[in-house]
Amino acid sequence: MWRVFRPDAAAVLHDKKARKSLARYFAVMEGKLPARFLVCKRVEVKIDLSTSDEELWRAHERGLKEFRRLLSRIDEGKVKLEELKQPDVSLLDLKVELAKRILKSCHFCERRCGVDRTAGKTGVCGVGERSRIASEFMHHGEESVLVPSYTIFFNGCTFKCQFCQNWDISQFPESGVEVSPKTLAKLTEEARKNGARNVNFVGGNPDPNLHTILETLNECEVSLSSVWNSNMYYSLEAAKLLFGTQDVYLTDFKWYQNSCALRYSKVPKYLEIVARNHRLAFADSELIIRHLVMPNHVECCTKPILKWIVDNLGPMVRTNIMDQYRPCYMADKYPEINRHITSEEYGKALEIAKEVGLQNLEH
Numbered sequence: 001m002w003r004v005f006r007p008d009a010a011a012v013l014h015d016k017k018a019r020k021s022l023a024r025y026f027a028v029m030e031g032k033l034p035a036r037f038l039v040c041k042r043v044e045v046k047i048d049l050s051t052s053d054e055e056l057w058r059a060h061e062r063g064l065k066e067f068r069r070l071l072s073r074i075d076e077g078k079v080k081l082e083e084l085k086q087p088d089v090s091l092l093d094l095k096v097e098l099a100k101r102i103l104k105s106c107h108f109c110e111r112r113c114g115v116d117r118t119a120g121k122t123g124v125c126g127v128g129e130r131s132r133i134a135s136e137f138m139h140h141g142e143e144s145v146l147v148p149s150y151t152i153f154f155n156g157c158t159f160k161c162q163f164c165q166n167w168d169i170s171q172f173p174e175s176g177v178e179v180s181p182k183t184l185a186k187l188t189e190e191a192r193k194n195g196a197r198n199v200n201f202v203g204g205n206p207d208p209n210l211h212t213i214l215e216t217l218n219e220c221e222v223s224l225s226s227v228w229n230s231n232m233y234y235s236l237e238a239a240k241l242l243f244g245t246q247d248v249y250l251t252d253f254k255w256y257q258n259s260c261a262l263r264y265s266k267v268p269k270y271l272e273i274v275a276r277n278h279r280l281a282f283a284d285s286e287l288i289i290r291h292l293v294m295p296n297h298v299e300c301c302t303k304p305i306l307k308w309i310v311d312n313l314g315p316m317v318r319t320n321i322m323d324q325y326r327p328c329y330m331a332d333k334y335p336e337i338n339r340h341i342t343s344e345e346y347g348k349a350l351e352i353a354k355e356v357g358l359q360n361l362e363h
């Protein structure tokens with residue numbers, strides 16, 4: 001039974017727009033359909049996992065096609081997950097193997113450091129081979145539809161946001177405690193029993209921990225929606241590995257100008273990569289987009305981002321326009337963002353959302 005402490009988390013169960021845009025997520029939450037990673041575990045791939053990368057990726061393409069076919073049949077009620085046998089090698093086993101190979105020349109994100117994390121090397125994010133977490137708990141502060149959300153905070157991040165509220169987690173990858181996928185799977189199963197609506201992988205950022213997260217899902221036997229709570233800067237290879245495993249992409253779309261992303265998050269080519277990954281995520285599964293309104297960035301970033309969402313993903317994507325920016329970490333070095341946003345700035349962001357036609361706002 002869900003233990004819901006926020007009235008809006010109960011009310012959202014009757015919100016028609018939320019139900020429409022996150023229809024499958026609701027069905028999983030209500031026990032009508034299995035989580036997508038469980039379907040992925042039932043897709044057989046006929047491949048020797050010791051073969052070449054190229055062969056594995058080809059098998060992955062074939063497996064994804066079969067996954068989509070099987071998912072449709074399950075969602076239409078033509079097949080039941082329980083009737084399907086556990087294959088010798090599943091699509092999720094294959095994803096885990098591919099993720100471990102990527103780790104040897106890391107390109108989980110578009111920084112593409114190319115370091116061998118299995119040999120003790122680290123790249124820009126500083127995350128090693130073994131994932132570390134700062135905390136894990138039942139989170140009641142997420143979007144209403146997600147609460148209560150069993151949230152796992154990984155240490156380390158692929159960005160260097162100068163104003164980060166979680167800088168003690170994101171910028172200190174060596175802190176926290178090492179944790180195994182088996183342990184995380186057990187904790188996730190326990191959280192389901194205790195009423196979690198989903199398991200929410202965040203940080204820092206989940207991207208450098210993709211291998212651990214896929215292995216966690218592979219160990220997990222309960223049907224619980226998986227939420228990929230990311231800055232959306234992951235590589236195309238990581239995007240492909242995510243296909244079929246996530247019930248909700250909980251995305252962060254913060255900048256529209258690459259110059260803003262470079263100045264404040266120290267990351268190049270932001271728009272191309274983040275926009276691409278939004279399109280891919282939307283084609284794969286369901287989405288909740290977060291946009292944090294930044295001081296002095298309504299015209300250059302908020303306005304074109306909200307328009308981009310409508311133009312590229314449609315007006316019904318669940319979108320959370322967030323007003324909670326507060327200057328943290330090194331924000332005092334940047335006078336233009338070294339303050340809270342004004343009520344005028346937030347009001348203007350909501351006005352733009354209305355003007356561009358966004359119809360499914362979290363509120």
Ligand code: SF4
Nearest residue numbers: 106109112113123125
């Ligand atoms: S996940 Fe970390 S090591 Fe890997 S490419 Fe990104 S920043 Fe570099």
